[in-house]
Amino acid sequence: MQINQEIFLLVAEELSIQKAAKRACITQQCVSDHIKRMEAQYQVPLFTRRPHFQLTQHGEEVLTILKKMKQS
Structure with a gap:
């Protein structure tokens, strides 16, 4: 799984x-950049x-897929 x-x-x-930034021990700007990269x-x-x-419908779909990937 990629860092993004x-x-x-x-x-x-x-x-x-x-x-999320606090949990990942990175800056808020860094977290925002990762999300922007995925959206792009x-x-x-x-x-x-x-x-x-909140998550958009597309965000919900990506979340479902990534959760399944993480479980595999």
Whole structure:
């Protein structure tokens, strides 16, 4: 699993860039960059930022796939 995917899983679990950054022991900017790279790679938004930080439908689909990959 790639680092972008690992960071995505942390953010999806915490639903917070700040909390995910703290758990990964990296900066919030670094976490944001990983998410932006994944969104650029898949060409879809994975999270909505406003009014609440949450997964988009595409984000939910990516989360499901990555969880299955991690279990294998």
